[in-house]
Amino acid sequence: MKVAQKRDAVLQGMFYFRKDICKAGGNAVVDGYGKAQQSTELATEEHEEYALMSIDTIINGKEGVFPGLIPILNCYLENMEVDVDTRCSILNYLKLIKKRASGELMTIAKWMREFIANHPDYKQDSVITDQINYSLILKCNQIANELCECPELLGPAFKRVKYSGSKTDSSN
Known part of the structure; x- marks a missing residue:
């Protein structure tokens, strides 16, 4: 948590993450009960199950280190029967997460810091x-309601998918 709370931790921080997410590890759960084992042998095995990784590696993967959560989710989606609108929407959000993890797009926290720092009324005194x-708040509302674009936060062509049959569908 200390690493995650630092400024730009998504780009600069290293986090412990399980090396093999498919492998059952740590404290096995049987019939709803976890059994903690205190042996040093188990502690060593558990320590070897985790590695320090960047958020980019955890989310997007790195050859020879970790496959990445988004590639794993993409494989999962390929095997699921999901309607086109839902799949398109999910893929758009995964693309957003991928770009935020890699640093291609700003995180919301960084965008807010820069917005405040560049505001004409801000006096560099930490007073908001x-x-x-x-x-x-007005700018956030405009972005959320697609009244203005924010390519540094959402990318140049990010659009929420409008489901057919919904109230927001332009054909209704």
Whole structure:
């Protein structure tokens, strides 16, 4: 948690993550009960099951280190019977997560810091005035309602999928 709370941890931090997510590890759960074992042999085995990885490696994978959660999810989706709208929507969000993990797109925290730092009323004194706060909330609302684009946060062509038959579908 200490690493995750630091500024730009998504790009600079290293996090322990299971090397093989398919392998049952640690404390096996049988009939709903976890059994903690205290032997040093088990502790050594558990330690070897985890490795320090960047968020980019955990999410997108790295050859010879870890396959990545998004490639694993993509394989899973290929074997699922999912309608086209849902699959397209999921793939758009996975692409967003992939780009945030790699640093290609800003995280929301970084975007908010930069928005405030570049606000004309900000005096570099760590004080967020009511006007700065209002401007930030207004901008977030505009982005959320697709009234303005924010390519540094969402990418140049990010659009929420409008499901056929929904109230937001332009054909209704």
